[in-house]
Amino acid sequence: MPNFKHVILDDGSSFQFESNDLQFLRDLGNKINAQDPRGTQFPMFVIKQKVKVYGDSSYCSEKERREDYDGEVCEKCQRILDEGGYLPEDCNDCDDECFVYFNWEDQIVENCGSFFTAEAAQQHIDQNYYHYTKPFTYAIGSWRNYELQNVLEILSKFGTGLEAISQYK
Numbered sequence: 001m002p003n004f005k006h007v008i009l010d011d012g013s014s015f016q017f018e019s020n021d022l023q024f025l026r027d028l029g030n031k032i033n034a035q036d037p038r039g040t041q042f043p044m045f046v047i048k049q050k051v052k053v054y055g056d057s058s059y060c061s062e063k064e065r066r067e068d069y070d071g072e073v074c075e076k077c078q079r080i081l082d083e084g085g086y087l088p089e090d091c092n093d094c095d096d097e098c099f100v101y102f103n104w105e106d107q108i109v110e111n112c113g114s115f116f117t118a119e120a121a122q123q124h125i126d127q128n129y130y131h132y133t134k135p136f137t138y139a140i141g142s143w144r145n146y147e148l149q150n151v152l153e154i155l156s157k158f159g160t161g162l163e164a165i166s167q168y169k
Contacts, residue, residue, distance in 0.1 A: 029159025031117045032152065038118075038139035042152045045121040047109040050134035052102040060101035064089050069098050106138075114140070116155065 003019040037043050057063070065087055073081070074093035081087065091098070109132060115121040121137040129135060142148040 025155065025158040027159075028116060029155050029157065031119060031159070032156050033159045035118055040139055040141035040143075042142040042149045043139040044142060044148065044152075045115040045118050045137050046140055047112055047121060047125060047132065047135055048106045048138045049109055049132040049136075050104045051107045053105045054100055054102045057096060057101045060103050062103065063099040063101045065098060066100050071095065071097060073098060104134075108138070109135070116152070 004016045005019060005022055006014050006016050008014045035043075054060070072078075072095075073087065074091060077087050077091055077094055112124060112128070115124065118137050118139070125132070125135045125137065142152065
């Protein structure tokens with residue numbers, strides 16, 4: 001049977017928490033207070049991953065072989081093909097048309113939401129790494145997002161022993 005805590009507000013109204021809900025809020029508040037804010041006040045955390053952005057050879061710093069190229073390759077690469085080998089990703093003797101050019105860029109993963117703690121974001125990466133390319137956690141600020149700032153401030157107070165919820169029946 002769950003253990004409920006009744007909370008009485010200043011206006012006399014009340015609501016109830018299950019004890020484990022209250023403990024969760026305290027633990028989350030402690031984690032928020034203890035984590036590195038990464039140079040921003042009220043950080044939230046998202047997952048970013050590396051993505052290939054294709055472009056022109058004058059703009060891009062990396063290249064790879066085009067999978068759909070049906071043209072001719074240089075003699076050295078043709079020998080490799082004739083022997084049943086795999087073509088190298090980079091060959092200075094092949095035509096530029098054999099390759100596509102790209103840069104690795106950071107992109108926010110949009111389908112996994114955001115996290116109150118860097119720890120939770122890292123746990124998500126650890127459990128779902130196979131969905132992403134070179135994933136990492138990234139702190140985003142809540143600058144001028146007053147709703148989110150208030151929520152984070154309230155959660156942080158739970159970790160320091162919030163006085164307003166200490167009036168239990």
